[in-house]
Amino acid sequence: MSNLNPSHNDELPPIPGRRYFTIGEVSELCSVKPHVLRYWEQEFPQLNPVKRAGNRRYYQQQDVLMIRQIRALLYEQGFTIGGARQRLSSEDVRDDSTPYRQLIRQMIVELEDVLRVLRRPL
Numbered sequence: 001m002s003n004l005n006p007s008h009n010d011e012l013p014p015i016p017g018r019r020y021f022t023i024g025e026v027s028e029l030c031s032v033k034p035h036v037l038r039y040w041e042q043e044f045p046q047l048n049p050v051k052r053a054g055n056r057r058y059y060q061q062q063d064v065l066m067i068r069q070i071r072a073l074l075y076e077q078g079f080t081i082g083g084a085r086q087r088l089s090s091e092d093v094r095d096d097s098t099p100y101r102q103l104i105r106q107m108i109v110e111l112e113d114v115l116r117v118l119r120r121p122l
Helices: 023-030 035-045 062-078 081-089 090-094 095-120
Strands: 051-052 056-058
Touching: 023 035, 023 062, 023 095, 035 062, 062 095, 090 095
Parallel strands: none
Antiparallel strands: 051 056
């Protein structure tokens, strides 16, 4: 498993360009243990992964970005669960550059992948 140091969201790996991720994959991508992810689902209404057969969770890219934002609020900015929940539900979220920086970094990775495909000889 990856380094579980609670800080340094900027050092998290890029999110692969896939539609769904398992809880184990999200745990690795966000450096948050699976039991913490399940707890956060109960505490943050914005976090609602798709549940399929056997109650297995499948997270989408926006869920991974939300988890990274929650992680930053709790671990890096020192918010309590209640404070982070309030922050996420307020209009002030748009002023926080953290999720935008992550989204831009993710878009760059995806565009570089597209560029590599386009540069392949036919």
